[in-house]
Amino acid sequence: MINVEGLTRTYGAFTAVDDVSFVCQPGRVTGFLGPNGAGKTTTMRVMVGLTPPTRGRVTIGGHLYSDIPNPGRHVGVLLDASAQHAGRTGREILTIGAQTMGLPASRVDEMLALVSLSDNEAKRRLRNYSLGMKQRLGIAHALLGDPSVLILDEPANGLDPAGIRWMRGLLKGYADRGGTVLLSSHLLHEVEIIADEMILIGRGKIVAQGNKQQLLAGSTTTSTLVTSLTNDQLAQALQAKGFAVTPAGEGLKVEVAPVEVGRVAAEQQIVLTDLRSGDGGLEDLFLQLTSDTQRETLPEGAPA
Structure with a gap:
């Protein structure tokens, strides 16, 4: 914890x-x-x-x-994947870590396999690693001590x-x-x-x-993207309920939750072909x- x-x-x-x-x-x-x-x-x-x-x-x-x-x-830590000696190989970096923690040499091979670094890649010096390879090596180092x-x-x-x-x-x-x-x-x-x-x-x-x-x-924004077989009729019905409606692609964007749009469509017997939240989610x-x-x-x- x-x-x-x-x-x-x-x-x-x-x-x-x-x-x-x-x-x-x-x-x-x-x-x-x-x-x-x-x-x-x-x-x-x-x-x-x-x-x-x-x-x-x-x-x-x-x-x-x-x-x-x-x-x-x-505690396994990865704050900067490049924060190792650039002249050492990936295997050397993990070996020094294992020796420092009192771990057997076999742990190095286990971690290299876990992060999918091959024997040839493990023999390359850190300065010749791509950023992605450095990240894999850093995760291996973080997990080294279990x-x-x-x-x-x-x-x-x-x-x-x-x-x-x-x-x-x-x-x-x-x-x-x-x-x-x-x-x-x-x-x-x-x-x-x-x-x-x-x-x-x-x-x-x-x-x-x-x-x-x-x-x-807890978000204060709620909107719906909806497409129907009769968008004009749906837009009129939604506006009659007081909901703001604007065109969006082949359908409509409505400033209300999807359930309310579905309710209006059901009342008017309008067939929907797409109904989903228009909010961008977590971002x-x-x-x-x-x-x-x-x-x-x-x-x-x-x-x-």
Whole structure:
């Protein structure tokens, strides 16, 4: 379990993380979502002792990261896939990690196979890795000690569609076995697919949290896309009920929930060929919630 309590981190007059609190539960994937510069990476750096908090604290399994003996056996971390010696091979990087954690050499082969890095790729130096290969190696390193907690910052960067699907399955399986996963990203659609719970952050503040259904239930926008055999008749019937109607492609966009559109169509005996929500889902909700908190630039020296 990860417990973040009143976490604040300031850089002079700039507040990168502002009184953030949340809990990541075992057996669940928690998505940490926000635009660039929202405070995701700073929060994660505090979690693993790389950045001291100004106020508040983060505990993992009830302990500060710095107090956990042999932390790689308990917490797997991927914050920057390029943060390894560029002159070392992938196998060397994992071997050093295994030796540091007191793991057998066979664990290196297991992890290389898990992330689908071949023997030839494992012998290449990190400087010759693509970004996707670096991400796979970083995930292998994070999983090396068979930890109970994973903290991953933008792990899908550089992965192709097949790699992203592979990563989703890997992390979901890890959580299903009881692991705790905190996954940060600005790729809202990918997190929406895998996450059991989502935490939305903008300008260092939590703006919403919950599962997808809970978040969307709190959205103030509701619209419907509908197509029928007689669009003009349907539009007139909907407008007579006081609903705003505008053309949309081959059909109509109606500013009301789909169930209300269906009810009107049934009353008028109008045949519908398409009926679905017109809201953009989590992405639109996030942009709505962070519209006044997103920023374009960061003060020099302040991490995202």
